[in-house]
Amino acid sequence: MKKISLGIYRQDPSADRKGKIVKYHVPVEEGMVVLDAVRHVQENTDPTLAVRWNCKAARCGSCAAEINGVPKLMCKTRIEDIGDDITVEPMRSFTLVKDLVTDISPAWAVARSLPHFHPRQRSVHPFRIEEMDVERSQEFRKCIECMLCMDVCHVKREHNTSYVGPRYIVKAASLDMHPMDSLDRSKFLDREGGIGYCNVTKCCQAICPAHIRITENAIIPEKERAADLFYDPLMMLLKRLRKVKD
Ligand code: SF4
Ligand code: SF4
Ligand code: FES
Structure with missing residues (x-):
């Protein structure tokens, strides 16, 4: 043999x-x-x-x-x-x-710190979900929590940062893109989660055994939401106006 x-x-x-x-x-x-x-x-x-x-x-x-x-x-x-x-x-x-x-338990601590699913107060009856939203959510739910994406990520690997890592951006995106969820986790990802450390190398996406398009479908949309929220001058002006009105 x-x-x-x-x-x-x-x-x-x-x-x-x-x-x-x-x-x-x-x-x-x-x-x-x-x-x-x-x-x-x-x-x-x-x-x-x-x-x-x-x-x-x-x-x-x-x-x-x-x-x-x-x-x-x-x-x-x-x-x-x-x-x-x-x-x-x-x-x-x-x-x-x-x-x-x-020992992958530090990753569970990150999971616990992520703002959980928060359903909308006034839900529409009967609730209808679009096919596109179902497909998006199904993709993120294929995650088997192997942590290979966290292992390959050079930010997690080489720098001792507070970066939540690709697995938890996938999790945050799956909640943020759920039509019945009322929160926006991009603020958390930008401030506590260190999403700015990710330089979109796509290494995590390339090795994901569940074939989740981590960078394209989770990280980039969350980065864009955070950029709109904190760095878009028009959005910042709108936020200020809203505050004055309140
Ligand atoms: S590599 Fe893919 S399946 Fe494994 S934890 Fe990351 S997102 Fe989930
Ligand atoms: S795309 Fe971002 S999360 Fe993925 S491996 Fe590169 S730096 Fe890490
Ligand atoms: S033994 Fe379960 S994923 Fe390999």
């Missing part, structure tokens, strides 16, 4: 062990994905290897890692597509727990 060279990042911060890539030789069959190879090592060579996975169907988002330096889902990456020499490392934007497992 054909074998591949599989390098896996091994580190146990609780045991104060330094991190290193350990090489394994794994037999592979046609159709195997990277997660299969990593689990083969765990089951046959070293049961102490820490790896997180759940569905093996690109649905739960828990097997996110960096495969040959690119953030990907291990269960969706076929070995025959990437060759015989593979290196798997944990996501670098999050604190390491052990081996391939990282």
Whole structure:
């Protein structure tokens, strides 16, 4: 049976062990994905290897890692597509727990800080939703919270900023574009969320396994709303006039 060279990042911060890539030789069959190879090592060579996975169907988002330096889902990456020499490392934007497992709980804290869905006071009966609004909302709901977009984002990766990151701009956009929601989260994204740090490189959009057009359909519209709100002189004048009237 054909074998591949599989390098896996091994580190146990609780045991104060330094991190290193350990090489394994794994037999592979046609159709195997990277997660299969990593689990083969765990089951046959070293049961102490820490790896997180759940569905093996690109649905739960828990097997996110960096495969040959690119953030990907291990269960969706076929070995025959990437060759015989593979290196798997944990996501670098999050604190390491052990081996391939990282702590993504800071992202949940961001989720909690985002203004929640706030329905309009006077709703129209019967409420009708346009097809376009349904499609827009469906796109954002495809997110599996794998955090690969947060991992690839150079702002999150290299700078210790308060930037909420692409996943939560997608979340904010899904609420802002809901026809029954009454809030505008662009103020939050501009002030607390640091959306100005994003320079629209589209790296997050390129790696999203759910194929969400993160930059085009979420980040750019939210940036434009924030720009209209805070930097458009006409809007600023209107806001001032409204205040005087109130
Ligand atoms: S937006 Fe895409 S890459 Fe980001 S968490 Fe959701 S599914 Fe993952
Ligand atoms: S487009 Fe913005 S959020 Fe996406 S990776 Fe680039 S800087 Fe990060
Ligand atoms: S194991 Fe669920 S997304 Fe990979």
